[in-house]
Amino acid sequence: MLVNNDLYKKSSKTQKIRCEICANYCKIADGSFGVCRQHKNVNGELFDESYGIVSSLSPDPIEKKPLNKFLSGTLTYSIGGFGCNMICLHCQNYMISHEYGDYSRGVKITPEAIVENALKYDCKSIAWTYNEPTIHLPFNKKTSLLAKQKNLKVIYVSNGYFSNKSLQEVLGFVDAFNIDLKSMSDDFYKKVCGADLDVILDNLRSIYLAGKHLEITNLIINDYNDSVDEINALCDFVVNELDENVPVHFSRAFPYYKMNDISPTNHEIVFKAKEIAMDKGIKNVYLGNI
Known part of the structure; x- marks a missing residue:
């Protein structure tokens, strides 16, 4: 296409x-x-090259995205594609993001069929998720605009690595975001993800200022981004540059993909992260993979 x-x-x-x-x-x-x-x-x-080819289609509780303060208790119709614009060594969905080979495991589907499926399952929204949605912008924009005509909300579960142009387009049709803020260290982003932290932070500010619903997920990895100083920095960013009402999700990591040598994240640091966030004044803090 x-x-x-x-x-x-x-x-x-x-x-x-x-x-x-x-x-x-x-x-x-x-x-x-x-x-x-x-x-x-x-x-x-x-x-x-993969326009209209998806890897995943499924009605899910919206809390699995995770979004805990947007259309709570409803189903969202989740759609995933192939590929990614980052090279995260700890990717949890590497089989569709990096090592899929070809699209033989994919399903060809039209925007109209996606919207029909969402309505059939009584979903209140569609969610672009599982892999980075930005790279399929033409397809998910066309689908999302059709969805909005049927009163469905649109969700992006994203790494936040938008260009200036794509972010402005996405802000025109997405209602809610969960952005994976992987670290507050640019060194981490460059070495582990092949990306630039400042871009993600700028895009988070833009999403918030645009008045969109925003939640943030931070996957804590032992010995990589689990220091108290880094967790403090993330919470300070949320409180000082976004809003204390922006929900934050701290999640445990497990050995996966090219990080098979790590151990599952210590429970203690995840609970400590929640304590730090609440002490900073963040109102909605959630834990994942506990």
Whole structure:
């Protein structure tokens, strides 16, 4: 599927194009893919190679996203795709984000069918989740606009690595976000995720200022992002630059993908994180994988 030409730029000197769908701003040579392995330069045009192909479709309790303060007690229709714009070494969904090989395990589906399914299961929303939704912006935008015509809310479960252009588009149709704030260390983001912390923080500020419902998840990993100083920094960011009413979810990590050498996160630090957050004045703190 050809991507709208306002989401990429052509070079006047070469056949390379600059993808502007996420904050990687990949410069893609003819015949090659960007970091996400979804967007391909074909003769100087950008194509989404998996448009309309999904890895997962399921009605879920909205609290599994996790969203605890948005449409509580309802079902959301969850949709996942393939690929990711980060390279997280601890990825919990690496089989669809990084090591899927091809799309033979995927399902071809139309936006109309997704909306029909959501209504059939009496869902009150659809949720783009399981892999990073931003990289499938044309497909999930078209689907989401159809969903909103049927009074369904739209949710993004995201790593927050939007480009400036994509964030503005996403803010136009998404009602609620859960953003995975993986660490308050730029070194962690660069080494473990291949990304830039400041981009995520700026996008969190923009989402909040746009008046969208926002919840934050922090996966705590032993010896990587589990220091009291880092948890303090995350809570200070929420309170001082967002709002004490923004829900924060602290979750345990387990050995997975390229971090098979870690041990499951100590319960003590997860409970300590909740204590720190509440002491800072954060009103809604939740624990996951306990």
